[in-house]
Amino acid sequence: MAEKPQKWRVVALRRLSDAQLAALSQVAEVTYFEDLNSSNQADFLLALSKAHALIGGKLELDEAMLEQAPQLQVVATISVGYDHLPLHALNQRGILVCNTPDVLTETTADTAFALIMAVQRRLVELANLVREGDWRAHIGIEHFGIDVHGKTLGIVGAGRIGAAIAKRGALGFGMPILYTSASSKPELEQRLGAQRRTLDELLAEADIVCLCVPYNTDTHHFIDADALARMKPTAALVNVARGKVVDESALIDALRYSKIRAAGLDVFAQEPLSADSPLSTMHNVVATPHIGSATHETRTAMAQLAVDNLLSVLTGHGSRNGVNEDTCQRVANAAKET
Numbered sequence: 001m002a003e004k005p006q007k008w009r010v011v012a013l014r015r016l017s018d019a020q021l022a023a024l025s026q027v028a029e030v031t032y033f034e035d036l037n038s039s040n041q042a043d044f045l046l047a048l049s050k051a052h053a054l055i056g057g058k059l060e061l062d063e064a065m066l067e068q069a070p071q072l073q074v075v076a077t078i079s080v081g082y083d084h085l086p087l088h089a090l091n092q093r094g095i096l097v098c099n100t101p102d103v104l105t106e107t108t109a110d111t112a113f114a115l116i117m118a119v120q121r122r123l124v125e126l127a128n129l130v131r132e133g134d135w136r137a138h139i140g141i142e143h144f145g146i147d148v149h150g151k152t153l154g155i156v157g158a159g160r161i162g163a164a165i166a167k168r169g170a171l172g173f174g175m176p177i178l179y180t181s182a183s184s185k186p187e188l189e190q191r192l193g194a195q196r197r198t199l200d201e202l203l204a205e206a207d208i209v210c211l212c213v214p215y216n217t218d219t220h221h222f223i224d225a226d227a228l229a230r231m232k233p234t235a236a237l238v239n240v241a242r243g244k245v246v247d248e249s250a251l252i253d254a255l256r257y258s259k260i261r262a263a264g265l266d267v268f269a270q271e272p273l274s275a276d277s278p279l280s281t282m283h284n285v286v287a288t289p290h291i292g293s294a295t296h297e298t299r300t301a302m303a304q305l306a307v308d309n310l311l312s313v314l315t316g317h318g319s320r321n322g323v324n325e326d327t328c329q330r331v332a333n334a335a336k337e338t
C-alpha cells in the first residue's frame with residue numbers, strides 16, 4: 001500500500017528505547033524528539049514536512065500539520081485509542097494509522113480494578129487521613145466503605161479491556177457481571193456467567209458501572225445526566241475509557257448531590273485535569289492522571305508493537321494493526337485509476 005521512497009524518513013516522538021530507535025534506523029533516516037516543547041516545535045514541523053512516517057505517543061496532529069506533511073504515509077501511534085488523531089483527514093489522504101491493541105489490555109484492566117477497590121473501600125480518602133495525622137480514634141461507621149466482592153459489576157463496552165475487567169470481577173471477587181455490547185459475548189456468558197443488558201438496564205442494576213467503550217461521535221457524552229439518573233444512588237462510576245464519554249458537568253452534579261455515591265476516574269474531558277476542576281478535590285472521587293497502561297512493562301511493549309507495526313510497512317510486509325487499512329486501500333486504488 002505504502003509507496004516506497006528511495007530512503008524512508010521517520011519522525012519519532014516520545015518514547016522509544018535506543019534499541020527501538022536502532023531497529024528503525026536500519027531501514028530509515030530517523031529524527032527523534034524525546035519531548036516536544038516550544039523550543040523544538042519548529043524543528044519538529046520541519047522534520048514532519050519531509051517525513052514519510054510518524055511514530056510516537058500522544059501525537060498531536062491536526063489538519064494544518066497534515067497540510068504541511070505531503071509525503072506522510074503512515075502514523076504509528078503508541079496507544080490503542082486513536083481518537084486524538086484527525087482520522088477523517090488522515091483517511092482522505094490515504095495515510096495509514098496503526099495502533100497497539102492487546103498488549104495493554106491486562107494492565108488497563110488492573111487500573112480499572114484499582115479504581116474499583118479504591119472507590120468502594122475509600123482507600124485514598126482514608127489513607128490521607130493517616131498521612132495528615134488525623135487518625136485519632138477507631139474508625140467508625142462514618143468511614144466504612146462498601147464491599148467489592150459479591151457486588152454487581154456492569155461493564156459498558158465488553159471489548160478486550162471490558163472482558164479482562166469482567167474476568168477479574170467474576171473469578172477474583174465473585175461479582176455477578178452485566179455487560180453491554182453491540183453483539184452478545186458467548187464466551188463471557190459461559191465462562192463468567194455474564195449477562196447482556198441494554199445500557200438503561202445495566203445502569204439501573206449495577207453497583208459499579210465501568211466504562212470501557214472507545215470514544216467516537218456515537219459515544220460522546222454517552223453517560224449524561226439522564227444516564228446518571230438511572231444509576232442507583234449507592235452505585236459508583238469507573239471510567240478507564242475516555243473523558244468525553246461522560247458529560248463531566250452532569251457527573252460533578254451527580255456526585256455533589258449524591259445522585260451516585262462515588263467515581264473512580266482515570267480519564268477526563270480535558271487532560272491534564274485542571275486543578276480548578278471539582279473532580280480533583282471531591283472526597284467521593286478518586287482521580288488518577290490517565291495511567292491506564294502506564295507501567296514499565298506495558299509501555300515498553302506498546303512502543304515495541306508500534307515499532308513492529310511501522311517496520312512491517314517500511315520493509316514491505318504490509319499493514320499490521322492498521323485501523324483504516326480498507327480506506328487507505330480504496331484511496332490508493334482510486335489514485336491508480338486517475
Ligand code: DGY
Nearest residue numbers: 078079080081292293
Ligand atoms: C491508549 O492506549 O489509548 C491509552 O489510553 C493510553 O494510555
